[in-house]
Amino acid sequence: MSMLSDVGAVSPDERSSTFAEGTNAREVDVGRVQSFWRTVERIPAGAGVSAGPESRPRQIVVVSGWVAETRILADGRRQIFAFLLSGDVASVGGSSHVGGRSLVALTNVEIADAAALATGDRASASITDMIRQDEERLFDHIVRIGRLTAKERVLNLLLELHDRLEVIGLVKAGAFRLPLTQEVFADALGLSVVHINRTLQQLRREGLLTIGRGMVTLHQRHKLAALACYQPDAERIRLDPQSRRPGVVRG
Amino acid sequence: MSMLSDVGAVSPDERSSTFAEGTNAREVDVGRVQSFWRTVERIPAGAGVSAGPESRPRQIVVVSGWVAETRILADGRRQIFAFLLSGDVASVGGSSHVGGRSLVALTNVEIADAAALATGDRASASITDMIRQDEERLFDHIVRIGRLTAKERVLNLLLELHDRLEVIGLVKAGAFRLPLTQEVFADALGLSVVHINRTLQQLRREGLLTIGRGMVTLHQRHKLAALACYQPDAERIRLDPQSRRPGVVRG
DNA sequence: CGAGACTTTGACCGTAGTCAATTTATGTGG
DNA sequence: CCACATAAATTGACTACGGTCAAAGTCTCG
Incomplete structure (x- = not known):
């Protein structure tokens, strides 16, 4: 403590x-x-x-x-x-x-x-x-x-945090402070610490983000958003009421 | 249709x-x-x-x-x-x-x-x-x-539905109507239809519930609640503020 | 009796969890 | 500034829960 x-x-x-x-x-x-x-x-x-x-x-x-x-x-x-x-x-x-x-x-x-x-x-x-x-x-x-898959979850959450932090002026040059341990991250995303770690490693290797010492930078925003099914707040898709799936009732 | x-x-x-x-x-x-x-x-x-x-x-x-x-x-x-x-x-x-x-x-x-x-x-x-x-x-x-695991999820949701239906008088002799396909159930619980099905089979075999033709009966409520980490609405555990985990900050 | 929706089962795969050990910060007191 | 203690990150080996694909069986209803 x-x-x-x-x-x-x-x-x-x-x-x-x-x-x-x-x-x-x-x-x-x-x-x-x-x-x-x-x-x-x-x-x-x-x-x-x-x-x-x-x-x-x-x-x-x-x-x-x-x-x-x-x-x-x-x-x-x-x-x-x-x-x-x-x-x-x-x-x-x-x-x-x-x-x-x-x-x-x-x-x-x-x-x-x-x-x-x-x-x-x-x-x-x-x-x-x-x-x-x-x-x-x-x-x-x-x-x-x-x-979402582990990779998608991590990216999606980071994108959300990025956007929220940007609004309140806490993103500088695309980078922001992320004062979370991987354990906290894991508990938010319903994953194990180990798997969070591995996922981050992978994302790093793929050059999608830079993360370390409590700082994060996301690269290729557009690509990331697509990868993570991320919908930036306002611009939500209007669901076509006809496009719903079958299989809904029973007797 | x-x-x-x-x-x-x-x-x-x-x-x-x-x-x-x-x-x-x-x-x-x-x-x-x-x-x-x-x-x-x-x-x-x-x-x-x-x-x-x-x-x-x-x-x-x-x-x-x-x-x-x-x-x-x-x-x-x-x-x-x-x-x-x-x-x-x-x-x-x-x-x-x-x-x-x-x-x-x-x-x-x-x-x-x-x-x-x-x-x-x-x-x-x-x-x-x-x-x-x-x-x-x-x-x-x-x-x-x-x-929660698949088994826990299924039980937990069924317990919640049971309790809610009971309040509005839709539980008769411990049984209630569940007009959901397994696909809907799966989409609620973040699982695949196949796995929902297998989980239900297992629960049936274990004698924990009866389910079929849109009717459900839960057996051994007390045991189920424990198995599923289910907390009946009002009686929530008051979390001891001291019992929190370590690992929360970084610099 | 079909037709279509739903359920069930088998075979196989892969994502993510567990356990355990190691390495790397981060901090603290001397 | 160094030695030590503790938290956090990382890695490997192995497991298992849950997903996917595909086929067969049921149920409903027109």
């Missing part, structure tokens, strides 16, 4: 400017901004994001750092549902309903109360929007682990 | 009484109930649930029948995200955002406008609640396909 030492010392490049100077900062009045920043809380890497002292369910916004949304089974198997980056919203279970789901800081993290942002105006609408995006990503993730 | 013939002829035991005489029927005024029923729409088995003539995104409630929430990849691979039963809510993408997600009727189906239910009062709260449950199930599904 040595990594827990420098609590709160978030390195500059781990932070996004999403909230500090983000899109609609100017449209929000000063009082709200202040009360928002008052709720900011620092979480050391490796720690869980708890519901706070008054353990009621609440919604939080990630201000900086990486958070994993996970569940751990009785026998130790772990599944990571999503990675939360700056600007992402999530609910932390008070104590009752959120069955075995928990948020874990993968790096030092800053979080804030979503409620402090969502007071009334269009900000709350944009939070609704974030939640919708989060859900959309859950579906992507299901496809990933349900129907 | 022969099964499309008897559109609208929903057999009695395919219907749940959730809405007809369900929980808070008496607390809702007559006008609302009427306007709700006016929006009910019948979908033949095999058809897609579209956004309607005025193709805007909207929320629908399943009144009766089985609906699958799916995505189909460019190369034909299909992933089913969830099965929607009576009382379940879902959004159908107008045309823009809902990237390649579509609802398909697995049986003849009745759906209605969620909006017609959610007018103001506690009904809208209960819809919010349904949505939360749906999301929770998505997480269960991710664990299923991400971390």
Whole structure:
């Protein structure tokens, strides 16, 4: 647990400017901004994001750092549902309903109360929007682990992360920081560490990406997207209702 | 497409009484109930649930029948995200955002406008609640396909369906109707039809379940739940925040 | 009684998992 | 700055779960 030492010392490049100077900062009045920043809380890497002292369910916004949304089974198997980056919203279970789901800081993290942002105006609408995006990503993730091969899964996830990080300004010259161990990666993609490692080796050999020391660069974006069945967010295919498969009913 | 013939002829035991005489029927005024029923729409088995003539995104409630929430990849691979039963809510993408997600009727189906239910009062709260449950199930599904073996997946899903059907009164003497082909089952669980079939054979041989002609009975519920890492809804394990694994940061 | 959809079975293959050992960071205290 | 400790990445050998292909058997329904 040595990594827990420098609590709160978030390195500059781990932070996004999403909230500090983000899109609609100017449209929000000063009082709200202040009360928002008052709720900011620092979480050391490796720690869980708890519901706070008054353990009621609440919604939080990630201000900086990486958070994993996970569940751990009785026998130790772990599944990571999503990675939360700056600007992402999530609910932390008070104590009752959120069955075995928990948020874990993968790096030092800053979080804030979503409620402090969502007071009334269009900000709350944009939070609704974030939640919708989060859900959309859950579906992507299901496809990933349900129907893609290991190689496709890895590429697909890296492409998603690339795009999300780019939006919040964390991609520099095509490269971005990926503060995940291969074990975390494996638990997200439903694979074993060993196989993740081998898959990465292969991708490296094929010259499709550069990865090491927590930095990643994806080469030949277009080719990769095709290889990984990756659909960049907005441009989703409209499914032809006639093209569905047979075999659906029984009596 | 022969099964499309008897559109609208929903057999009695395919219907749940959730809405007809369900929980808070008496607390809702007559006008609302009427306007709700006016929006009910019948979908033949095999058809897609579209956004309607005025193709805007909207929320629908399943009144009766089985609906699958799916995505189909460019190369034909299909992933089913969830099965929607009576009382379940879902959004159908107008045309823009809902990237390649579509609802398909697995049986003849009745759906209605969620909006017609959610007018103001506690009904809208209960819809919010349904949505939360749906999301929770998505997480269960991710664990299923991400971390469970074929045998576990099959049992786990069957247990979930059993419990959900029981709540809406569609389990009789421990048995319930399962109007899914093995192919559909496979696409939900991220497996091949052949392997689904073999897994079912095995489960039968082990005396864990009876399945055939669209009817299922699960034997030894307790044992099954353990075998399948199944956590019955409410009683989720509270994760000890201290029991997390190592290996989370890097620099 | 076909026709088509669905299920079942066999033979074989390959992706991914397991186990175990080695190498390479990363960090820490002297 | 070096020696040691620990976490993480890597590699090899072997296994097995699950996929693919193809054929045969069933069920439904017109």
